[in-house]
Amino acid sequence: MDITEKRQFKKELMALAIPLALQGLLNALVGASDALMLGRLTQDAIAAVSLANQVSFVMSLFTGSVVGAVGVLVGQYWGKKDTANARRFLAMAVRYVAGISLVFFLLAFTLPTQIMGILTTEPELIRIGGEYLRIVSFSYLFSGIAQCFLMMMKVTGYAKMSLWISAVTVVVDMVVDFFLIYGMGPIPALGANGSAYSTIAVEAIALVWCLIWAQKKQDVRLDRKTLCFFSKLYEKDVWKIIPGMLASALSWGLSMTMHSFILGHLGTDATAAYSVTGVAQQLIQCLTMGLSSGGCIMLSQLMGQNQLEKAKAYGKQFWRVAFWSGVINIGLIAVVGPLVYFFYVLEPQAKIYLIQMLIFHAAYMFALSYNSVFTVGVFPAGGDSKYDAVSVFFATWCFSIPLALLGCFVFHWPVMWVYIVMCLDEIVKVPFIKRHYDKYIWLQNLTREEAESTGEEC
Numbered sequence: 001m002d003i004t005e006k007r008q009f010k011k012e013l014m015a016l017a018i019p020l021a022l023q024g025l026l027n028a029l030v031g032a033s034d035a036l037m038l039g040r041l042t043q044d045a046i047a048a049v050s051l052a053n054q055v056s057f058v059m060s061l062f063t064g065s066v067v068g069a070v071g072v073l074v075g076q077y078w079g080k081k082d083t084a085n086a087r088r089f090l091a092m093a094v095r096y097v098a099g100i101s102l103v104f105f106l107l108a109f110t111l112p113t114q115i116m117g118i119l120t121t122e123p124e125l126i127r128i129g130g131e132y133l134r135i136v137s138f139s140y141l142f143s144g145i146a147q148c149f150l151m152m153m154k155v156t157g158y159a160k161m162s163l164w165i166s167a168v169t170v171v172v173d174m175v176v177d178f179f180l181i182y183g184m185g186p187i188p189a190l191g192a193n194g195s196a197y198s199t200i201a202v203e204a205i206a207l208v209w210c211l212i213w214a215q216k217k218q219d220v221r222l223d224r225k226t227l228c229f230f231s232k233l234y235e236k237d238v239w240k241i242i243p244g245m246l247a248s249a250l251s252w253g254l255s256m257t258m259h260s261f262i263l264g265h266l267g268t269d270a271t272a273a274y275s276v277t278g279v280a281q282q283l284i285q286c287l288t289m290g291l292s293s294g295g296c297i298m299l300s301q302l303m304g305q306n307q308l309e310k311a312k313a314y315g316k317q318f319w320r321v322a323f324w325s326g327v328i329n330i331g332l333i334a335v336v337g338p339l340v341y342f343f344y345v346l347e348p349q350a351k352i353y354l355i356q357m358l359i360f361h362a363a364y365m366f367a368l369s370y371n372s373v374f375t376v377g378v379f380p381a382g383g384d385s386k387y388d389a390v391s392v393f394f395a396t397w398c399f400s401i402p403l404a405l406l407g408c409f410v411f412h413w414p415v416m417w418v419y420i421v422m423c424l425d426e427i428v429k430v431p432f433i434k435r436h437y438d439k440y441i442w443l444q445n446l447t448r449e450e451a452e453s454t455g456e457e458c
Contacts (some may be wrong), residue, residue, distance in 0.1 A: 001313050001317070002314075005140075005313070006317065008318050009314055011295050013209050013291065013295065013298060013321070014294075016159060016290075016294030016297055016298065017287075017290040017292075017294035017295075018111055018157035018290065018292055019160050019162070019163045019290075020154060020159055020289070020290035020293045021286045021287045021289065021290025021291070022163055022286075022290070023159070023162050023163045024165075024285075024289045024290055025283065025286040025288075026163070026166035026167055026170045026451045027166055027170075028148045028279075028282035028283045028286055029089050029170050029283070030169065030170055030173045030202065032306065033173060033174045033177060033197045034049065034173070034177060034198075035211060036201070036279075036343055036344065037177050037178065037181050037182070037195070038181065038191075038195060040299070040344075040345055041181065041182075041191060041192075042345075043145035043245075043268060043272050043345065043346060043347060043350065044122075044125060044128060045126050045128060045136075045191060045192045046272060046275055046276075046344070047122075047125055047268055047271045047272050047275060048116075048120075048125040048126075048127075048128035048192060048276035048353060049128070049161060049192050049195060050260070050271070050278070051116065051119045051120055051129050051260055051264065052112075052115075052119075052129035052130075052132050052133040052136070052306045053117060053136075054119060054256075054257045054260055055104065055107075055108050055115060055133060055137075056104075056136070056139075057256065057257070058104075058253060058254070058257060059100065059101065059104040059140055059144070059391055060067055060143075060144075061246070061249040061250055061252075061253035061254075062099045062100045062104075062246065062249075062250075063101065063143075063144040063147060064094045064102050064147070064249060065242055065245040065246040065249045065250075066093055066097055066100070066242060066246075067093055067097065067147050067148055067151050068245050068380065069112075069150045069238055069241035069242040069245050069385070070089045070090070070092060070093040070148075070151070070238060070247075071093075071155060071239075071296075071300075072241060072267065072296070072380055072382075072383055072446070073089050073237060073238065073302050073446060074086045074090060074151070074155050075154065075155045075296070075297050075300030075301050075304065075381070075448050076300050076301065076303055076304030076445065076447050077089065077301070077304060077447055078155055078156060078304070079300065079301025079302065079303070079304030080304040080305060080347060080447050082447065083219040085219075085234075085447075085448075086136065086155075086156075086219075087219070087220060087221070087222065087226050088226055088229045088231070088234065089190045089234065089238070090148060090149075090152050090222065090228060091222050091227045092144055092235070092238060093151070094148050094222065094227070095227070095391050096211070097144040097145055097147070097148055098144070098145060100144060101140050101141055101143070101144040101145065102141070104137075104140050105137050105138065105140045106234060106413075107348035108133050108134065108136070108137035108140065109137040109138075110132055111135035111383060112129075112130040112131070112134040112137075112309060113126060113129075113130040115133060116129040116130045116133065118261075119257075119260060119261060119264060120264040120271075121264070121265065122264075122268060125268075128191075128192050129192075131192070131193055132192045132193060132195070132196045133196075134194075134384065134389075135193055135196035135197060135200070135337075136196035136199050136200065136319055137203075138200050139196075139199045139200045139202075139203040140267065142200075142203035142204050142206070142207040143203045143206075143207075145201065145207055145210075145425070146206045146207040146210050149207075149211070149213070149214055149220075150165070150206075150210060150212035152214070152220050153210075153213070154293065154297060155297055156217075156219065157219060158213075161213060165206055165209050165210070168205070168209075169202045169205055169206050172198075172202055172205060173199070173201075173202045175199050176194075176197070176198035176201055176202075177194065177195055177198045179194075180193075180194025180197055180198055181194040181195055182194075189399045189424070204400045214376060220310070226427075233448065237446060237448070240312075240383060241299070241380070241385050242385075242391050243385075243386075243389075244385025244386040244387075244388070245380065245385045245388075245389075247386075247389035247392075247393075248375070248385065248388035248389035248391075248392050251389060251392040251393050251396060251397060251398065252392050253458060255322055255392075255396045255397070255400075255425070256392040258401055258404075259274065259404075259422050260274070260424065262404055262408045262418060263415075263418075263419070265409070266407060266408060266418065267415075268347075268350075269346075269347055269349045269353060270350075270353055270415045270419075270432070271345055271348040272346055272347070272350045273346065273350045273351075273354040273357055274353075274357065274419070276344050276346070276388045277340075277341050277354060277357045277358060277361060279424065280333065280336045280337060280340050280358065280361070281361065283332075283336050284329055284332045284333055284370065285329070285365065285369070285372075287325060287328060287329070287332075288325045288326075288329065288368070288369040288372050289372065289376070290375065291321055291325055291335045291373060291377065292372050292373050292376035292377035293377065294375070295314075295318055295321070295373065295377035295378060295381070296376065296378070296380055296381045297381075298314060298381075299311050299314060299315065299377075299378060299381035299382070300381040300382070302314065303381065303382055303443070303444060303445045303446070304445060304446075304447050306445050308445065311381075311382075311443060312440070312443055315378050315437070315442075315443070318373055318374065318377065318378050321373055322369065322373035322374065323370065325369040325373060326365070326366035326367070326369040326370045327366070327369070328369075329362075329365040329366055329368075329369045330362045330365065330366055332365075333358060333361055333362050333365055334362075337358040337361075338435035340354075340358075341355065341358075342353060342384055353415055353419075354414070356416050356419075357416070357419055360416075360419070360423065361423070361436075363427065364423045364426055365426065367427045367429070367430050368426045370430055370433070371391075371426055371429050371430065371433060374433050374437060375387065375388040375391070375433075376388075377457075378437070378442060379436075379441075379442040380438075380442075381442065382441075382442040382443050382444040382445075382446070383442075383444055383446050384441045384442035384444075387441075388437050390431075391429050391432065392425070394448045395425040395426070395428050396425040399424070399425065399428065400421055400422055400423070400424050400425040400428075401422070403421045403424075404418050404422045405423045407421055407431055423433075
């Protein structure tokens with residue numbers, strides 16, 4: 001690529017990455033504000049809510065895999081200017097996600113105490129988390145479907161609209177949290193339950209806004225005919241991508257739940273410190289996720305237009321993007337780390353754990369950034385979703401998790417030894433990324449030529 005092409009690459013990437021990164025930051029601030037206000041309440045409140053939110057986290061792995069897989073195909077068809085089929089894939093995502101959300105709502109609403117009992121043995125955490133979980137489960141009915149439309153905004157050039165939605169929901173969440181958690185005037189203090197009610201309000205607002213936006217846009221509007229459209233070929237195309245994405249998401253996501261399970265059995269101090277470290281990570285990784293998502297959209301649209309050589313040239317530029325994203329993450333943790341240390345009310349031992357976790361987290365965040373640019377951005381753009389699933393399986397489930405379980409329950413290692421072993425999975429994956437990239441399995445045009453005769457409408 002010459003200088004002009006490199007400038008074009010940077011311009012296109014930044015136009016996508018900056019709004020997406022800011023949106024990710026705002027979404028992280030929603031979780032951070034909840035954790036901050038609960039952290040100023042009691043240590044048990046933040047630990048219980050953190051554990052309870054593992055349910056919505058696991059649900060997001062299923063819905064995110066569907067939205068991510070469909071998003072690749074929407075991006076390629078949109079790049080091809082085939083808006084009819086882009087809408088059909090959006091409708092497919094809505095149908096799948098609605099079903100998944102309903103299942104998780106029913107589980108969380110009917111079995112909240114039992115679910116909390118799996119995540120921790122602390123009676124107070126089970127009590128607080130169970131009450132919170134039953135209330136917050138209603139938000140699941142809104143959040144998944146909203147993600148489908150937010151994905152459509154990003155792919156179709158309306159990333160700034162999704163940014164506005166995130167900005168408004170952050171403000172609403174903070175205001176409602178303040179009044180409901182602490183109480184003021186006639187409004188009673190609801191504690192952790194107040195955070196659950198604010199989450200419902202935020203997700204409902206986001207969904208309503210998305211639906212109003214979609215109805216005003218002819219190219220993305222979902223009518224009855226589009227929602228009912230069914231095509232065996234299109235279902236097959238999606239299911240070529242979903243299993244790999246779902247496997248990698250579940251492997252990675254369930255490992256995060258397993259981390260909570262392990263640290264939950266090492267005491268409340270370890271759980272609270274890990275929860276705050278997670279908040280810091282969510283704030284820091286927004287840039288990386290913005291770059292990764294932006295890269296996926298750029299490359300998928302190029303491949304949909306069959307500009308494979310240009311997509312290949314763009315792909316090479318992401319090596320530099322991955323490296324500098326990792327370096328920036330190290331700098332960000334040096335800024336965010338002291339902030340979360342001083343803001344959260346933790347016991348002395350929990351604060352010691354927090355400092356130690358944040359120090360090691362610098363290396364972890366570099367590796368996470370380096371890997372994510374390719375496993376979340378470059379590879380999925382052409383439907384290559386299997387590599388991430390395989391790498392997570394070996395690095396996490398065959399290496400770091402077994403060692404951490406042995407360290408916790410058999411060898412009774414100190415908390416920090418267990419934590420470091422749990423975080424080695426991203427670091428051991430780094431050397432293998434380049435070898436897979438060079439196979440160019442990810443460089444594929446996934447669109448079909450037949451546009452109208454491949455399905456049935458109700």
